[in-house]
Amino acid sequence: MAGAVPSPKAGEAVATTTNPFEFHVCGPRHLSSPSWWDLLRSSWKDPNYRRMGIACFIQGVYLLELDRQDKRDERTALAPQWWRHFMYRLAETLVDERDGSIYGAVLEWDRRALLAGYAPFRPAGAPAAVVALRGTLLSGATLRRDVTDDLRFLAWDSLKGSVRFAGALAALRAAARRYGGPAVCVAGHSLGAGFALQVGKALAKEGVFVECHVFNPPSVSLATSLRGFAETAGEMWGRVRSWLPYVGSAAAAAVADAGGEAAAKTPSSGGTTAKWLPHLYINTNDYICCCYTDAAAGTATVTARGGAGGLARMMLVSKGPTKFLDAHGLQQWWADDVELQVALNHSKLIDRQLRSLYAPPPAAPPQM
DSSP states (O other), X not given: OBOOOOOOOTTOOOOTTSOTTOHHHHSOSSOOOOOGGGGTSOGGGSHHHHHHHHHHHHHHXXXXXXXXHTTOOTTTXXXXXXXXXXXXXXXXXXXXXXXXXXXXXXEEEOHHHHHHTTOOSOOXXXXXXXXXXXXXXXXXXXXXXXXXXXXXXXXXXXXXXSHHHHXXXXXXXXXXXXXXXXXXXXXXXXXXXXXXXXXXXXXXXXXXXXXXXXXXXXXXXXXXXXXXXXXXXXXXXXXXXXXXXXXXXXXXXXXXXXXXXXXXXXXXXXXXOOOOOOEEEEOTTOTTTGGGGOBOSSOOOBOSSOOXXXXXXXXXXXXXXXXXXXXXXXXXXXXXXXEEEEOOSOBHHHHHHHHHHHSOOOOOOOOO
16 A cells, blocks of 8 residues: 655656655646635635645655655755645644654644735635545655554454554544534545544544545455455355255254344444545555445445435546556646546445444343
């Protein structure tokens, strides 16, 4: 789940004194800086602007770690450019104390910067705080810890045992406590998207619902593959049983009753109202996240509007990078020419990951 740090756009001349990761070199084009006009007509209400801005925040986290590795100071640092343009400030860096690497950041709306433009309030729709989480960097001292979490996800389909999971969840919980869940956003790319999705779900289980944007989230794991095999095997066995004559034995009846009880206990998303709706951004040419588009039969788990029965909002690239490294990269999500479509298929993976949030509560024990 390596995070591809973007290169300059093709055909652009870059001066020898200009770093290719400068915001004005490879950042988004045609995005205006917030101003007093945003108080009346906020750019943050535009889903494309929102997607670009949040992707830039994650890019800033990648560069926070690269700035640290290259020992850049406040004057030469590259990372701040990626959030200052949107009038946000760095409130906290999330540091892995084992190796000193930066894996995330808490960005808050910079009221002082907006006041300098004579606008006293945060634009409508702009998050008060964003917890942004980067993916794997295949260089520097952080490589070992990044790959360890990649392998953790591959083996267990979960990141809960990671030190970084605990740190990200604590930061998200603190931001939600300070500003309120609806005003807070958690976002990540690649491995960071896996963390964002799982800490967002953990907070949702506590009844706190924050906005969640995940770009190229990892979907390939041994645990998922084994569960898929077990489900397939179970389906095949069910078909075989349907071909066999009923023998009427007590053992057969017990098996049938057990199967009926298991089906009754299986949570279903049908007829429920989703409260936490993560936004997923998927390029189907990226084999790391492409399994999110595998359809689930019978349940409507992904809808365009996230209405009843919908568990996520999924956007697919319809026109964009096709080579794997570019398809998995972050730069495509702030590119001007990327074309997206809303996924209307029923995602088996989302249904499995978020089903527990929408299962009916267990029956209360009888009063004695």
